[in-house]
Amino acid sequence: MTDAADTPFMVGVIALPLAGAVAAFVWPRRAPAVGLCVAGLVWIPVLGMLIQLVSHGVQHHELGGWAAPLGIALRADGLSVLLVLMVALVGGTVSGYAAGYFGEVRRSTSPSFSSSPPGGDGEGSEDGGRAHARACFWPLWLFLWAALNALLLSRDLFNLYVTLELLGLSAVALVALADAPVALGAAMRYLLVSLLGSLAFLLGVALVYAAYGTLDLPLLKAALGGPVAPVAPVALGLMTAGLLMKTALFPLHFWLPPAHANAPAPVSALLSALVVKASFYVLLRLWFEAFAGAATGAAMDFLGVLGAAAVLWGSYQALCQSRLKLLVAYSTVAQLGYLFLLFPLSGAAAGGFTAWAGGLYFVLAHACAKAVMFLSAGSLMRAAGHDRLAGLGETVRAMPVTAFAFALAAVSIIGLPPSGGFIAKWLLLNAALGDAQWWWVGVMAAGTGMAAAYALRVLRLPFVGTASLPPVRRVPRSMEWTTLGLALATLGLGFTAAPLLEWLRVGAPVGGPGLVGGQP
Amino acid sequence: MTAPALYALAGIALFGLGLHALIARAHLVAKILALNVMGAGVFMFLIAVAARGEIPDPVPHALVLTGIVVAVSATALALALALRVRAAGGRAELPEQESPDA
Incomplete structure (x- = not known):
């Protein structure tokens, strides 16, 4: 073993944002610089983890040298590393965007509780709150980043609970940075749902400990290998219910659109792209690893049906919205539904790794594309002073870079080639057809058509809407170009599937052939 | 019934009681x-x-201690947020869900 193989990069990806968060909290004036430094430096441990994964396989690290049952153990397999990579990419872009978004303070009014009308008309009074929001955004976001990375590397149920809670608390505080009363109400609702979800999860964890005396996921898997105790399905059900609430799977999605749509734009992007994926990741760890013995086919099908309902209902709601950010938020509800098709498809023997790869590629593609959509919606909203679709035509026409970025993201959300979204849907379709579960194909086709329809509601704006007003203020160029950079990465995911899926296979809990039917 | 089993059942009952109040009560502090x-x-x-x-x-004791820390932090954040909701909307209650066309 060389020195490089032993370097605990896993600790680095958690410790670096955490140290940054503390620094940004202590020196608010330097906070943007600290945030951008972390966003750059975090690539060193992230790439280090990737190199270790490729050369040495799954990595383990025991904090402080204490072994699994007693100490805190970290584990990085292909899934963890890929998602940490996704967080670094999306998080880095959002950091660059946020430096511009929170950077400009034109009027130096004191931060105060604004009494602005809800729904984006409060952009004028937002200037006053922006100094306050800028001071709080960076520490909270860096805490969120550290919690995300810690969650993705944990392999212990109780650590997962703690990181989920850290994630939820910082996410709620970030939503509350938007001072409008609607945003505060949405943040409060989000907090209550998030805490309820955590407590349900914790009760499940307690039941698991009562029955098996361990919280370590690999040890639990071994313990569940034999006859399954009757308490196992109850515990799994409680934990799953809590996580579904946090993931906002239909019909538990009610809190998501107001929270995501009323948060400041960089926060919306982080929540929709990354935070909801964290609880989905925990679900995968539970259902396919620790509790693989207790999860039945019927339960997997049930999750798939809820996912299908989310695709249809979310897309329909997105078609009905009159505000841009709500449209994008309902699109998240729909896209999260696709992720849950992974359960019935990957649970089946024939689907196996194809569905697993499709679902996880969907996570990556949606993270990038949805971040781009929220960031460009934020730029448009900053320029126009509102986000009512009917009045945005002139603004979209005046901002071609942002419009182009949004269009590229829409290509991936719809699932058109060559984009990450296309590869993901292709793999899921292959899995569904390969296993003769053709009904999911119908859901995907309907969802794709509706996604095209709601994306076109935005993309047609420059060509209609002659009655709209021109933009009222300029947007920092860095906001537009960082958004475009991530949009190009979204497109690039369409060309990098082969290596990414090979990495994903390292330590994957499902086997089977890779790309059924060849790779596009 | 042994004492630990009684306490365990009482714990589950408390969980249920709390869940009921969470859904049924409108006031944020409740x-x-x-x-x-x-x-x-x-x-x-x-x-x-x-x-x-x-x-x-000892392991569950450690879990409970950590859980209490988490619960205190979460409660602090929730109370602070509840104060701001009241300051903004005049009532310490969740506002009605925003209608799509608001």
């Missing part, structure tokens, strides 16, 4: 208290689990 009652239920369950053997099991 909702936050309900969440705390649910948390106390889970902690009691864990302590009952620890007391099953001859020697108390």
Whole structure:
């Protein structure tokens, strides 16, 4: 073993944002610089983890040298590393965007509780709150980043609970940075749902400990290998219910659109792209690893049906919205539904790794594309002073870079080639057809058509809407170009599937052939 | 019925009581208290689990201690947010869901 193989990069990806968060909290004036430094430096441990994964396989690290049952153990397999990579990419872009978004303070009014009308008309009074929001955004976001990375590397149920809670608390505080009363109400609702979800999860964890005396996921898997105790399905059900609430799977999605749509734009992007994926990741760890013995086919099908309902209902709601950010938020509800098709498809023997790869590629593609959509919606909203679709035509026409970025993201959300979204849907379709579960194909086709329809509601704006007003203020160029950079990465995911899926296979809990039917 | 089993069942009952209050009560402070009652239920369950053997099991104790820290932080954030909701909307209650066309 060389020195490089032993370097605990896993600790680095958690410790670096955490140290940054503390620094940004202590020196608010330097906070943007600290945030951008972390966003750059975090690539060193992230790439280090990737190199270790490729050369040495799954990595383990025991904090402080204490072994699994007693100490805190970290584990990085292909899934963890890929998602940490996704967080670094999306998080880095959002950091660059946020430096511009929170950077400009034109009027130096004191931060105060604004009494602005809800729904984006409060952009004028937002200037006053922006100094306050800028001071709080960076520490909270860096805490969120550290919690995300810690969650993705944990392999212990109780650590997962703690990181989920850290994630939820910082996410709620970030939503509350938007001072409008609607945003505060949405943040409060989000907090209550998030805490309820955590407590349900914790009760499940307690039941698991009562029955098996361990919280370590690999040890639990071994313990569940034999006859399954009757308490196992109850515990799994409680934990799953809590996580579904946090993931906002239909019909538990009610809190998501107001929270995501009323948060400041960089926060919306982080929540929709990354935070909801964290609880989905925990679900995968539970259902396919620790509790693989207790999860039945019927339960997997049930999750798939809820996912299908989310695709249809979310897309329909997105078609009905009159505000841009709500449209994008309902699109998240729909896209999260696709992720849950992974359960019935990957649970089946024939689907196996194809569905697993499709679902996880969907996570990556949606993270990038949805971040781009929220960031460009934020730029448009900053320029126009509102986000009512009917009045945005002139603004979209005046901002071609942002419009182009949004269009590229829409290509991936719809699932058109060559984009990450296309590869993901292709793999899921292959899995569904390969296993003769053709009904999911119908859901995907309907969802794709509706996604095209709601994306076109935005993309047609420059060509209609002659009655709209021109933009009222300029947007920092860095906001537009960082958004475009991530949009190009979204497109690039369409060309990098082969290596990414090979990495994903390292330590994957499902086997089977890779790309059924060849790779596009 | 042994004492630990009684405590475990009482913990589950507390969890249920809290859940009911969380859904049924409108006032935000009542909702936050309900969440705390649910948390106390889970902690009691864990302590009952620890007391099953001859020697108390230290792991659930550690979990409960960590859980209490988390619960205190979450409660602090929730109360601060509830104050701001009241300052902004005049009432310490959740506003009606925003209608899509608001």
